[in-house]
Amino acid sequence: MKITLKLYATLGAFLPPGAQRNAIDLDVSDGATIGDVLARQNVPRETCHLILVNGIFSPPANADARELVDGDTLAVWPPVAGG
Amino acid sequence: MGWTGKILRVNLAKGTCTPEDLNMDWAGQYLGQRGLATKYLVEETDPKVDPLSPDNKLIFATGPLTGTCASTGGRYSVITKGPLTGAIACSNSGGYWGAELKFAGWDMIILEGKSKKPVYLCVIDGKAELCDASEIWGKSVWDMDPWIKSRHQDPMMHVAGIGIAGENGVLYSCIINDLHRAAGRSGVGAVMGSKNLKAIAVRGTGGVKVDDFPAFLAATSAAKEVLAANAVTGEGLPTFGTQVLMNVINEAGALPTRNTRDVEFEGAHDISAEAMAAPSGKDGKPNLLANQACFGCTIACGRISKVNEEHYTVQNKPEYWHASGGLEYEAAWALGAATGVSDLDALTYANFICNEQGIDPISFGATLGAAMEMYQDGALTEKDTDGLELKFGSAESLTSAVELTGRAEGFGKELGMGSKKLCDKYGRPELSMTVKGQEFPAYDPRAIQGMGLTYATSNRGACHLRSYTVSSEILGIPEKTDPLVTDGKAGLVKAFQDATAAVDSAGLCIFTTFAWTLEDIAPQIDGALAGKWSVDRLLEIGERVWNLERQYNLQAGFTAKDDTLPKRLLKDAAKTGPAKGLTAGLDKMLPEYYEARGWTKEGVPTNETLARLAL
Ligand code: SF4
Numbered sequence: 001m002k003i004t005l006k007l008y009a010t011l012g013a014f015l016p017p018g019a020q021r022n023a024i025d026l027d028v029s030d031g032a033t034i035g036d037v038l039a040r041q042n043v044p045r046e047t048c049h050l051i052l053v054n055g056i057f058s059p060p061a062n063a064d065a066r067e068l069v070d071g072d073t074l075a076v077w078p079p080v081a082g083g
Numbered sequence: 084m085g086w087t088g089k090i091l092r093v094n095l096a097k098g099t100c101t102p103e104d105l106n107m108d109w110a111g112q113y114l115g116q117r118g119l120a121t122k123y124l125v126e127e128t129d130p131k132v133d134p135l136s137p138d139n140k141l142i143f144a145t146g147p148l149t150g151t152c153a154s155t156g157g158r159y160s161v162i163t164k165g166p167l168t169g170a171i172a173c174s175n176s177g178g179y180w181g182a183e184l185k186f187a188g189w190d191m192i193i194l195e196g197k198s199k200k201p202v203y204l205c206v207i208d209g210k211a212e213l214c215d216a217s218e219i220w221g222k223s224v225w226d227m228d229p230w231i232k233s234r235h236q237d238p239m240m241h242v243a244g245i246g247i248a249g250e251n252g253v254l255y256s257c258i259i260n261d262l263h264r265a266a267g268r269s270g271v272g273a274v275m276g277s278k279n280l281k282a283i284a285v286r287g288t289g290g291v292k293v294d295d296f297p298a299f300l301a302a303t304s305a306a307k308e309v310l311a312a313n314a315v316t317g318e319g320l321p322t323f324g325t326q327v328l329m330n331v332i333n334e335a336g337a338l339p340t341r342n343t344r345d346v347e348f349e350g351a352h353d354i355s356a357e358a359m360a361a362p363s364g365k366d367g368k369p370n371l372l373a374n375q376a377c378f379g380c381t382i383a384c385g386r387i388s389k390v391n392e393e394h395y396t397v398q399n400k401p402e403y404w405h406a407s408g409g410l411e412y413e414a415a416w417a418l419g420a421a422t423g424v425s426d427l428d429a430l431t432y433a434n435f436i437c438n439e440q441g442i443d444p445i446s447f448g449a450t451l452g453a454a455m456e457m458y459q460d461g462a463l464t465e466k467d468t469d470g471l472e473l474k475f476g477s478a479e480s481l482t483s484a485v486e487l488t489g490r491a492e493g494f495g496k497e498l499g500m501g502s503k504k505l506c507d508k509y510g511r512p513e514l515s516m517t518v519k520g521q522e523f524p525a526y527d528p529r530a531i532q533g534m535g536l537t538y539a540t541s542n543r544g545a546c547h548l549r550s551y552t553v554s555s556e557i558l559g560i561p562e563k564t565d566p567l568v569t570d571g572k573a574g575l576v577k578a579f580q581d582a583t584a585a586v587d588s589a590g591l592c593i594f595t596t597f598a599w600t601l602e603d604i605a606p607q608i609d610g611a612l613a614g615k616w617s618v619d620r621l622l623e624i625g626e627r628v629w630n631l632e633r634q635y636n637l638q639a640g641f642t643a644k645d646d647t648l649p650k651r652l653l654k655d656a657a658k659t660g661p662a663k664g665l666t667a668g669l670d671k672m673l674p675e676y677y678e679a680r681g682w683t684k685e686g687v688p689t690n691e692t693l694a695r696l697a698l
Contacts, residue, residue: 008330008357009323021352022330049314050558055336055661057563075334079314081558081597082325082412083551 001030001070005037008077014043028068035064037074050077084294085147085611086110091189091211093204095278096137096196100204100211105190110147111614112697114621117173118588118628120144120162120191124171125631127193130638134166134270135252135277137197143184143243143283144192146590150185150291150378153303153607154310155592157182157378164639165269166277167254167446167501168520168544171635174257174271175548175587176243177377177385178264183241186287198279203231203244206285216281223247223439223489224259231284244282245272246441251491252276253499255446255522263408263438264377269521269543270501272441299610306595306603307381313598315560320384320594321374325412328525329355335557335566336660337530338416339523341423341475342452343516343649346527346657350425350476354415358427364391370427372406382594386410388431396432396482403435410434413547416525417448418485422455423475433485440489446501449522451484453502453514462509469493513650518545519641528652528669530662531556533564533572536672539646540576542632548593550579560597567661569668573675581625588628589621627696630680630688634698643686646673 006023007015015024028037034051051058052075058066068074092101106123113119120142132138141163148156159181165172184192187208194204201220202213219227224246232240243260249272256272257265266272275281293299310316319327332338333351340348352358359371368389376383388409390397397403410418410431418430437444451473457463458473465472471487471494473480487495497505502522506515516523521544528535533552538545547553552575556566564571582601586593589608601618609616647653652667677684681692688698 006330006334009319009327012357022357050331052331052334055334057557057559057566059563073334075330077327077331079319080323080327080331081315081319081554081560081594082328082331083547083553083594 001028002026003028003037003068003071004073005041006073006075007041007043008075009080010078011043011047011076014041016041031067033064034058034066034068034074037068038063038076043076047078048076049079051075084292084613085151086115087185087188087190087291089189091192091206093192093194093211093213094196095194095198095202095213095280098198098213100213112624113628114147114585114588114624115190116144116146116149116158116160116588116590117162117175117584118624120160121171121173121628121631121635123193124162125635128164130164130635131640132164134164134169134274137278139164139274141194141271141274141278142191145181145185145190146588147611148607149590150182151293151611152379153591154307154379154381155377155595156590157380158590158592159184160587161258161266161271163271163274165271165543166273167270169639170519170542170544170641171632172269172271172543174266174268176258176260176264176266177380177592178261179378180241180243180260180285181590182378183285183287185291186289187285188287188289192283194278194280197277201279201281203282203284204280205235206283208286208288219281220250221247224441225262225439227282228262231282235284237286240284240286242282242284245275246439247490248440248442248488248499249273249276251499253442253488253491254501255443256441257443259438259441265438265443267443268445268546293611294613295610299607302606302610306599306607309603310381310595310598316382316595316598320382320597323356324374324384324386326356326359326386326410326415328412329415330357331557332526335530336657336662337527337566338420339516339525339527340420342421342456342514343527343651344456346530346660346662348420350423351420353425354419354427354430359386359388359410365393370431371409377592380592384594390431390435391428394428394432396429403432407435408438413524414444417445418481421448421452422481424478424481426478429478429482433481436485436489442489445524446522447485447488447498449516450498450502450505451481453506453516454498456514457506457509457511460511462511467494516649516651518648519645521545526553527657527662528648528667529657529665530660531566532569532668532672533566533575535648535652535667535669536572536576536676539648539669539673540676542629542636548583550576550583551593552576552579554597561600567665569671572672573679576676577679580629581622583625584628585621585625588624623696627698630692630696630698633688637687646686
């Protein structure tokens with residue numbers, strides 16, 4: 001299945017070549033979890049503080065259990081805030 | 084201690100500067116800065132006063148921790164009745180000016196009346212005098228600040244003042260200190276201009292005494308360790324600044340775009356922290372050059388940026404080739420997403436002009452967004468705009484409009500009225516994205532429900548800094564709540580409002596609260612001040628301040644009817660993103676909020692509430 005992976009701020013360094021605007025479309029196996037996708041890109045898990053799937057919060061502690069579906073957009077940030 | 088115990092009262096009509104003792108009973112009840120200055124304003128002025136008349140007062144106030152070694156202890160606030168809203172105005176700024184005022188030996192400056200001719204106030208330690216400003220009237224902040232330092236032969240002075248916008252009554256003009264830090268919102272700069280007061284220059288050589296130095300040092304050191312160890316304040320904010328939110332809020336479908344018609348902006352990435360850090364321009368240097376800290380701050384979230392020298396805005400203006408205060412999230416949103424402009428250099432330039440001339444980029448950008456929608460709908464034509472083609476997405480329109488507004492020239496004068504008056508004038512009041520006359524900032528209340536209640540109930544008109552529930556609803560700090568539901572938001576907003584009012588009264592920066600709770604703050608205040616300062620006492624002060632501000636607004640003529648949102652948010656559902664199909668659920672949250680506050684159904688504090696808070 002196809003998903004869109006977006007890695008922001010310092011995590012952008014873990015995107016594969018060809019990524020644009022911090023995003024890339026990836027083919028992943030059916031039933032892949034958030035954890036599988038992050039492991040594939042060697043993203044250190046302790047740096048993943050904010051995870052949104054299609055814009056909706058997904059608890060980082062739950063990353064290995066949360067399965068993605070075709071067409072999902074997975075966006076991940078290190079610790080960030082603002083105002 | 085903590086407080087200097089001294090106020091400087093300046094009568095601009097008479098030209099007098101008179102020291103007086105701080106009312107220590109009030110300091111015990113209202114702490115300082117936002118709370119204490121509000122108490123003075125309430126006691127000394129009629130809430131129905133015309134904000135731009137000589138009878139309005141303008142108060143510059145520090146907190147007890149301002150100028151101490153507490154992290155971020157450099158803040159001051161400007162308190163007055165706001166001309167943009169007609170409500171109480173309280174605008175908070177960082178930089179170095181607030182600490183310098185304490186070093187000069189003053190907690191507060193109260194300015195009253197109106198000077199016959201342009202003046203600036205010069206405060207050097209215990210000595211204060213009004214000086215002729217005729218040579219700098221009509222000059223920008225960036226020209227005025229070095230002129231004053233040179234005139235006094237003192238580069239160590241810190242200057243807070245207005246640009247051309249404030250002199251000309253742009254209703255959202257701000258007061259800029261240290262060249263690019265701003266007491267930004269509600270038009271406090273226009274009040275300063277109405278008094279013929281160009282600037283306040285301060286030089287102090289004293290220190291700030293604290294009550295129990297070992298306890299204070301232990302508490303402030305421990306609190307700094309908390310900031311350093313926290314992933315957000317120790318790493319996220321210094322590295323990326325607030326601008327990292329651009330992609331977060333856009334991904335969450337909560338980025339008000341093109342006057343809030345949309346909730347996602349296709350150009351968000353181009354104006355984000357990531358874009359600011361990417362190489363650009365002929366020298367390959369990024370827009371972002373460095374981060375910067377305000378006085379005593381161990382977070383250092385500030386951005387220092389440069390406009391690409393080849394960009395059309397500056398290619399023939401080398402005076403803008405230097406580095407200066409760069410885009411923060413709110414400014415980037417207002418100048419960018421709200422107008423549909425995704426040219427990062429144009430935004431950086433527009434932000435420079437906002438700092439140079441002293442205008443609030445949030446209200447300016449949001450007002451321009453409303454004007455663009457009216458232009459697109461035909462309610463505004465090129466005849467009205469002096470030939471400006473106000474198309475959504477046009478960088479040229481943005482940069483021309485900001486120059487005109489900064490100088491209060493041509494159509495810039497109309498933009499300077501703010502979106503409410505502008506949309507009223509051209510017959511489209513529903514297109515003004517304001518509450519109580521103030522433009523709201525960078526979060527769509529349909530996708531972050533708590534922010535709808537925040538905007539509707541903010542005492543200074545729509546604002547994110549009165550209860551930043553984004554922290555909980557999007558970022559999960561201190562704990563995650565669902566941004567799409569209204570349940571529990573009344574209590575959440577009240578808790579954020581009260582805690583924020585306490586922090587704003589202490590002299591600290593609200594960004595500390597991404598890591599600190601009042602449990603970290605109370606021991607610092609307790610070490611600095613005589614008496615016992617517990618978390619409960621701070622929360623009570625926060626609630627007291629909130630209710631005092633509310634009473635001021637009620638007496639100024641506001642009612643529960645003003646605790647509302649633009650129809651677009653209440654009736655038109657979000658078109659895309661997680662909030663697709665949702666409107667702002669204010670009708671559900673507002674009655675719960677009044678009840679949680681101990682107010683009547685009409686939004687008026689009950690006698691029991693007032694008695695409980697000793698008001
Ligand atoms: S956190 Fe940012 S805004 Fe607050 S005091 Fe520090 S540098 Fe200034």
